[in-house]
Amino acid sequence: MLYIIGLGLGDEKDITVKDLEAVKKCEKVYIEAYTSLLSFGLSSDGLSKLENLYGRSITLADREMVEEKADQILSEARESEIAFLVVGDPFGATTHTDLVVRAKKMGVEVKVIHNASVMNAIGICGLQLYRYGETVSIPFFTENWRPDSFYDKIQSNRALGLHTLCLLDIRVKEPTLESLCRGRKLYEPPKFMTINTAIEQLLEVEQNRGGSAYNEETTSVGIARLGSEDQIIVAGSMGQLLTVDFGAPLxxxxxxxxTHPLEEEMLEFYALKGENPEGKYNKTSSNGAL
Amino acid sequence: MLYIIGLGLGDEKDITVKDLEAVKKCEKVYIEAYTSLLSFGLSSDGLSKLENLYGRSITLADREMVEEKADQILSEARESEIAFLVVGDPFGATTHTDLVVRAKKMGVEVKVIHNASVMNAIGICGLQLYRYGETVSIPFFTENWRPDSFYDKIQSNRALGLHTLCLLDIRVKEPTLESLCRGRKLYEPPKFMTINTAIEQLLEVEQNRGGSAYNEETTSVGIARLGSEDQIIVAGSMGQLLTVDFGAPLxxxxxxxxTHPLEEEMLEFYALKGENPEGKYNKTSSNGAL
Structure with a gap:
């Protein structure tokens, strides 16, 4: 049996009581480390915190392991109970769907345990979940690669009056160009797109495409470390949000x-106070309180 | 402090470890009972199960209480720590946004703790979450009231190639017509829309509107009791799903x-086996395993 278990967004205690029971009886516990590692504080002492709470030693499964050694994990799961821990909800990322499909093909039973993910926790920003259109991903632009397919999707959403959730690029364990040439594995340092970079790229694409999908005045909400104790939520125009330092990823x-009146009332609470000379903004207090 | 705590979808053990700690230290614990009561087994011994696990007596807050007595709950929260438990995630329903807005206005600190909701757990059906368009609600048709605004939304989503999550009507604690006339409070029995009724209504609207948004051949996925031990997921054409008995709500x-190839592979696992003479379908086993 392969348990694919969502850990939620905040920290090691966002595992459900049911999940914790499942993890404790599993023979072996993997945790996927590449979809949103840092959000979970696993860079420092996060893993040992998890191990202490769960009472199990945990194997970090990075991108290569999941892609190259999935069959090994699945073979183990055919013989015994294996847990595969995932930050957020198991179906936030395509990779986990792929793992389920492989498991089914090998005749391995799979049990999925859900938890919060950005796809529903984003509701906290005050914009109603059922008023969102298609979700888009904003990739890091490079000198020669500036893909902008997100633009058409945002334009469609906006034409229908719908909100758009923009997921920002995460680059973890990317091989360096040099290492690719030399055949040795060396990795770039991890890279997480900030809200500021995302807005700069969005405005650049609007300028090139000229479709009036949005502009510097468009109301937006920036969210950092969603679901964590120190999350920050700031509402304002794109131009205003450009001036905010949201701090650490994600x-x-x-x-x-x-927007409807109730949505506007919620956005008010998160609004950037433009008249504040120190440029301070509404942030959630420590403890993640609103 | 008002804690608004998501309980997830399955049962009392889907509360997170962190939530459980919060609930245990609260002075008073309310649970909202009208958004998706039955999904949580609260009809029978669910409430006492919750009370046993959480070690607290829990006040059931039905629709009237939340709407009429919100100020009382919020006054309590100004003086002490109060927990308001919600099935799913706190921002699945507009009511909870309203509660947050009221709390803010009264100067009550609010802390939201997320959990899984249908809005992300639906990813288990195999269709990728970021390929969904606007979510629609299908209300029960009556003889004289057959609102079909969902049709335009589905049409827009389908035109963009996007999936549509249809939330089906729940009628709990609706006053009877007779009781409204007599001024005494008597309620209709609770009523939950089945997938079959939803499809019948959808096809009726397509026939009236004639916009070719979908038809009996359109691939759909019916999900009953999402996230519970006995959830059922069946993929097939709308016409095929009409023949399936999905059992108890929700x-x-x-x-x-x-659909993309990976999505199609997942749908295959849930496909109705049309050639099966007994009309059996793929269902998840007990334990919620796939």
Whole structure:
């Protein structure tokens, strides 16, 4: 049996009581480390915190392991109970769907245990979940690679009056160009897109495409470390959000569509106080309180 | 402090370890009972199970209480730590946003703790979450009231190749017509829309509107009791799903847009076996295993 278990967004205690029971009886516990590692504080002492709470030693499964050694994990799961821990919800990322499909093909039983993910926790920003259109991903632009397919999707959403959740690029364990040439594995340092970079790229694409999908005045909400104790939520125009320092990753951005009065009241609470001379903004207090 | 705590979808053990700690130290614990009561088994011994696990007596807050007595709950929260438990995630329903807005206005600190909701757990059906368009609600049709605004939304989603999550009507504690006339409070029995009724209504609207948004052949996925031990997921054409008995509530329905190969592989696992003479379908085993 392969348990694919969502850990939620905040920290090691966001595992459910049911999950914790499942993990404790598993023979072996893997944790996927590449979808949103840092959000979970696993860079420092996070892993040992997890091991202490769960009472199990945990194997870090990085991108290569999941892609190259999935069959090994699945073979183990055919013989015994194996847990595969995932930050957020198991179906936030395509990779886990792929793992389920492989498991099914090998005749391995799979049990999925859900938890919060950015796809529903984003509701905290005040824009109603059922008023979102298609989610987009904003990739890091490079000198020669500036893909902008997200633009058409945002334009469609906005034309329908819908909000758009923008997931921002994460680059973890990318091989360096040099290492690719030399055949040795060396990795770039991890890289997480900030809300500021995302807005700069969005505005650049609007300038090139000229489709009036959005502009510097468009109401947006920047969210950093969603679901964590120190999350920050700031609402304002794209131009205003450009001036905010949201701090450590992960960041995401919502571009508002048409808003209802209740949504506007919520956005007010998160609004950037433009008249504040120190440029301070509404942030959630420590403890993640609003 | 008002804690608004998501309980997840399955049962009392889907509360997170962190939530459980918060609930245990609260002075008073309310649970909202009207958004998706039955999904949580609270009809029978569910409430006492919760009370046993959480070590607290829990006040059931039905629709009237939340709407009429919100100020009382919020006053309590100004003086002490109060927990308001919600099935799913706190921001699945507009009511909870309203509660947050009221709390803010009264100067009450609010802390939201997320959990899984249908909005992300639906990923288990195999259709990728970031390929969904606007979510729609299908209300029960009556003789004189057959609102079909969901049709335009599904049509827009399908035109963009996007999937549509259809949330099906729940009627709990609706006053009877007779009781409204007599001024005494008597309630209709609770009523939950089945996938079958939803599809019948959808096809009726397509016939009236004639916009070719979908038809009996359109690939869809019916999901009953999502996230519970006995969840059922069946993929097939709308016409095929009409023949399936999905059992107890809650039900929801996904109308597929354009599908990718990985999505199709997942749908295969849930496909209705049309050639099966007994009309059996793929269902998840007990334990919620796939």
């Amino acid at each position: 960041h995401c951005l919502v571009i508002a569509g048409n | 039900h929801c329905l996904v109308i597929a847009g354009n």
